[in-house]
Amino acid sequence: MAQILSPLPGTFYRSSSPDKPPYKADGDTVAAGDVIGLIEVMKSFHEVRAEVAGSNIRFLADNEEPVMAGAPLADLD
């Protein structure tokens, strides 16, 4: 099992804009390099990418949740 951690403190978003579907849904398969969410900080948005491939992604952070650097965002099998 792998965990995807937030590289930055800020606000976590699951989709690229409020009217778009989430990048990934719980249970999806993820390839290395896939974007799984955004972190907003200092007036810019930073893509969070999976460093490794995995299946059955399970999000641990909610959309618009404040996160710390190093906070777990999702688990992967």
Place this chain on the structure above:
Amino acid sequence: MTVRVISPGLATSVQDLGRPGYYHIGIPEGGGMDRLATRIANLLVGNEPGAALLEATFMGPELEFTQAATVAVTGGELPPKVNGEEKPSWESFEVKAGDRLSFGYLKGGARAYIAISGGIDVPVVLGSRTTYVLGALGGFQGRVLKAGDELPIGEGMGKAGKSLPAEYRRPAQAPAELRMLPGLYWHRVTEAAGKRFFEETWKVAPEADRIGYRFKGGTPLDFVPREPPFGAGSDPSNIVDACYPYGSVQVPSGTEPIVLHRDAVSGGGYMMVGVVISADMDQIAQLQPHTPARFVEVTLDQALAARADSNAAQRRAEDYLVG
């Protein structure tokens, strides 16, 4: 020698103690937002306190050294690593030619200061090596670092193992208490709203940066009714344009206070409810988004006493290091 930027971090820039003397023509003083951490990092590697170093915000860069150097990291808790092996903060260590300096996740604070013996030898612009990103001035090509940059480093070598004990550093507060001197426009705010402003706990907004720190979560201010003066806008927070001091707290439309910091714009049309005192400006530099903070009302005498205490604490720390 040079240091190669493998990855830049989020917003890593060259800073020193700033570029005073040009604020009246719109160029802010700039410099490391946490001035004490800037000075100490330099002293730990044997530099002058005002040598140029790197300020890394929220996320560290990865750097490759082409020659041996002494390095020290101060400020926020951003754990340095040499070739993957963790090194202490607030303590100098040696890197060899070919070594890579990287960083773990930020554990506390917001900004780390990375000093390299000899200092970062970018050109001096208007008396300083500080980067003013908004004006594309100074530092490394007037911008934050990018992958592939080659930073010129000056001559000099420090000693490994020099450290500043914790009792000489500024302790973190939770919630952060920012002492504020009410200012010229305080009369624009109703008495009840002014009282509430100091009672409530605010939170650092994710937009906070080197220009200003925005806070949210408190109740919007109520204003004393008025006829807008000629030249001010119709919003009750508008004023006829005025100078903005460092640390001044503007509250556009009365909703979210913004404390102007080292890269502040020098003037504009929002009323300022006061100024955060100079002794608490370094502390703001270390506030992460969503950190709770309170504004604490002080008098001018209390502000001056706090400045004297803060200067004395800085001298004690520097005396400890340089004797």
